[in-house]
Amino acid sequence: GAGVSQSPSNKVTEKGKDVELRCDPISGHTALYWYRQRLGQGLEFLIYFQGNSAPDKSGLPSDRFSAERTGESVSTLTIQRTQQEDSAVYLCASSPQLNIQYFGAGTRLSVL
């Protein structure tokens, strides 16, 4: 595809509900990254995939957060039992070989 695609672009949910965020990376990019960006803040690393393997899950804030990736393609970030503190923009990036990361436009999550 032309770039990294994320869906939905906006998600409003109620506290306690589960949400799934989707990322379609650039075709052929082996590495995929998830970041969280709170309002007015920098990006906070969550997790990365090399292929469908996730060697580094150190950034996941709690066990309510999980992610998976199918081969070298789509990834989903799941947040269970959402809390208001989870409200943020969730950004996905992909990279051909651990250098420049190309970002999607993000999913803006609002937990009411």
Next chain:
Amino acid sequence: GESVGLHLPTLSVQEGDNSIINCAYSNSASDYFIWYKQESGKGPQFIIDIRSNMDKRQGQRVTVLLNKTVKHLSLQIAATQPGDSAVYFCAELYYNQGGKLIFGQGTELSVKP
């Protein structure tokens, strides 16, 4: 711990002037430093990078300077244009951690016509 921070949260310049955005970092182990530009409602966009063994790199209208002695990074934008208005982030890239990026807080650049 790992942290990348910025000196100024906002910067306002006149169109045509040069802009300098600064960044301080605390971890010396990173392999690359990268500058990203983020416009409202969009994901960050790569501007320029510099290896940790270099002290200067030039691109089109942009120059990045790295001073490892004082752990300081700067982005210089020549002849700033209204389209340069955005939030600029510096980030450290760690090859041995899968290319993970550690971002600073960001500087908002505002260009006055």
